[in-house]
Amino acid sequence: MDKINLLDLTLNQLETFFVSIGEPKFRAKQVFRWVHVYGVIDFNSMTDIAKSLQTKLNDIAYICIPEIYSEHVSSDGVIKWVLKVDSLNKIETVFIPEDNRGTLCVSSQVGCALECQFCSTGRQGFNRNLSTGEIISQLWIANKKLRSNYKSDKVITNVVFMGMGEPLANYNNVLNAITIMLDNNAYNLSKRKLTLSTSGVIPGINKLRDDCPVSLAISLHASNDVVRNEIIPLNKKYPIVQLIDTCRSYIKSSPKNYITFEYVMLKGVNDNLEYAKELIDLVQGLPSKFNLIPFNSFPNSGFESSSRNQIVKFQRILQEAGLITTIRKTRGDSIDAACGQLVGNVKDKTKRQEKWGTIKII
Numbered sequence: 001m002d003k004i005n006l007l008d009l010t011l012n013q014l015e016t017f018f019v020s021i022g023e024p025k026f027r028a029k030q031v032f033r034w035v036h037v038y039g040v041i042d043f044n045s046m047t048d049i050a051k052s053l054q055t056k057l058n059d060i061a062y063i064c065i066p067e068i069y070s071e072h073v074s075s076d077g078v079i080k081w082v083l084k085v086d087s088l089n090k091i092e093t094v095f096i097p098e099d100n101r102g103t104l105c106v107s108s109q110v111g112c113a114l115e116c117q118f119c120s121t122g123r124q125g126f127n128r129n130l131s132t133g134e135i136i137s138q139l140w141i142a143n144k145k146l147r148s149n150y151k152s153d154k155v156i157t158n159v160v161f162m163g164m165g166e167p168l169a170n171y172n173n174v175l176n177a178i179t180i181m182l183d184n185n186a187y188n189l190s191k192r193k194l195t196l197s198t199s200g201v202i203p204g205i206n207k208l209r210d211d212c213p214v215s216l217a218i219s220l221h222a223s224n225d226v227v228r229n230e231i232i233p234l235n236k237k238y239p240i241v242q243l244i245d246t247c248r249s250y251i252k253s254s255p256k257n258y259i260t261f262e263y264v265m266l267k268g269v270n271d272n273l274e275y276a277k278e279l280i281d282l283v284q285g286l287p288s289k290f291n292l293i294p295f296n297s298f299p300n301s302g303f304e305s306s307s308r309n310q311i312v313k314f315q316r317i318l319q320e321a322g323l324i325t326t327i328r329k330t331r332g333d334s335i336d337a338a339c340g341q342l343v344g345n346v347k348d349k350t351k352r353q354e355k356w357g358t359i360k361i362i
Contacts, residue, residue, distance in 0.1 A: 005064045006031065007133030007140075010179045011186070021060065023053060029185055035063060036136075036186035039144050065137050066091075071145075081141060085110065085134050089127050091164055093138040095146065095156070102146075103158040106138045108174050109165025114199055116219070117231045118264055120298040129170040135177035138163075139187060159189060162197045162217070168204025178212055191215065191255035197262065199234050200243045205250055213253040217260040217291075218243065222270050223278035231269065240282070248286050258287040258324070264295050265306035265314070276317040283323070290318055290325040 009017060014028040030048060034040045041063040043054045066083040069090055073079050079095040094105040110127040112119070139159060146155040159181055161167040167174045174196070181187045181194055197217040198205060205216070220240075222228035228235040235243075247259045261283070265271050279290070292315055295305035306314070311327055318325040 003060055003062050005131075005133050006035065006061050007063050007065070007136060008131055008176070010132075010176050011183055013176075021056065023056075027053065031057075032183075033185050036140070036180065036183075039140065039147075041065060064133060065140060066134060068141065068145075079145075081138075081145070083138065083141070085130065091130065091134075091138075093142065093163055095142055101157040102155045103160055104139060104142050104156045105160050105163045106135060107163030107165055108135060108161055108167040108170050112165045113169045114166050115233050116199060116221075118221070118266060118295060118301065118303050120301070123298075123301075129173060130165070132173045132176040132180070135173060136180050139181065143187075156187075158193045158195070160195045160197065160217075162195070166199055166201060167196050168198045168201035168208070171204050171207060175208070175211060178214060182212075182214075195260070199232055200238050200240075201234070202238045202242060202246045205246050209250045209253045213250065213255065215256050215260070216247070216250055216254060217262055218247060220261040221264050221266075223275040223282055227270050227275070231266070244282055244286065251287065258289050260289045260291055262291050262293060264293045265311050266295050267304040267306045267310075269303065271306040271310050271314060273313060273317060276314045279318065280321040280323065288323055290315075290323055291328050292325060293328045294330055296330060 004017065006014060006017075011028060011032050014032055015025045018028040018031075019025055027049070031043075031046065034046045034049075040046060043049065043057045043061075046054065049057075066085050069082040069084045071079065071081050077097045081093050081095075082090050083093065084090050089110045091107045091110055093107055096103045096105065107130065109129050111124050113126045115123075139156065142156060161174065178194060178196075181189045182191065191212075191214045193215070195215040195217050196208065197219055199219045208214070208216075219232070220228075220243075221231060222235075222240070225235060225239050228240055251257070251259055261279075263270070263279075292311055294308075294311060295301075295303055297303075297305070315325045315327055
């Protein structure tokens with residue numbers, strides 16, 4: 001039979017696997033902890049595993065970690081890793097250090113199945129979903145690399161699904177990766193510190209609410225369907241009012257008492273101050289936090305960032321209505337690791353690159 005990548009399995013799935021090969025269930029937890037807590041992927045180095053089991057595992061299983069193609073460190077401490085997930089494709093994952101926390105931004109797809117106009121990942125087209133193992137390996141690699149440079153074993157405190165891809169378009173693999181991240185026999189993250197960002201895949205939001213509600217961020221970027229249809233084509237399928245209603249349902253199960261709305265500020269597109277007033281009406285009664293994001297440019301984007309003055313005015317209108325509103329500090333833009341700049345290297349199946357052109361990784 002084909003060898004199985006154990007990195008693809010949650011603890012429950014790993015227990016089922018061990019029972020299926022005639023081993024006691026508790027062996028699964030031992031191997032699981034070796035991999036995710038101690039960063040050991042060589043079965044022969046798992047010292048409390050019997051030699052006979054080590055031999056069996058070498059015959060029928062493996063643990064596959066993507067190759068680090070390159071590493072880039074910006075002047076503000078942000079680190080971007082480009083990972084080679086197969087012979088044709090590369091993805092990117094980013095670590096953002098702050099005084100009181102360290103956030104890892106992970107990817108869920110090779111490219112993106114959606115086509116948001118202001119996002120360089122979306123312009124690169126789409127190849128495939130990442131497996132559970134390819135998603136969780138981003139955290140595994142980051143932990144491994146960071147522990148060699150920091151004294152603390154708790155460098156990564158937060159994980160955000162805000163890298164390449166739409167997480168809810170790869171629901172099962174993302175859910176399994178989240179389950180591993182939350183497991184106290186692995187990375188032991190809390191649901192509050194694990195955030196999934198979506199462009200608004202309503203069925204996926206509802207499933208996540210029922211299966212494993214983590215902190216939710218919505219890539220909103222507009223206050224009405226007319227504007228949002230233009231910059232986020234998915235809105236034609238899941239209109240903005242339906243999306244907000246779904247958020248009202250989600251918050252009843254959310255580990256946080258608010259929904260985060262991300263709003264990239266695009267000059268002359270979505271930064272009219274009347275749109276700020278529309279946002280106030282849109283989220284009336286829904287506990288919300290707005291994160292205003294200055295647009296990070298990329299080649300041939302066709303967009304410009306709103307001026308700092310306009311962004312502050314937009315923020316003030318929302319704040320005066322009682323909405324928590326922050327302006328995101330741009331981090332990692334010198335290495336193309338800022339919001340909306342991740343591109344990896346995608347063997348595009350959508351022919352989107354023929355329209356927009358390939359954006360090279362650095």
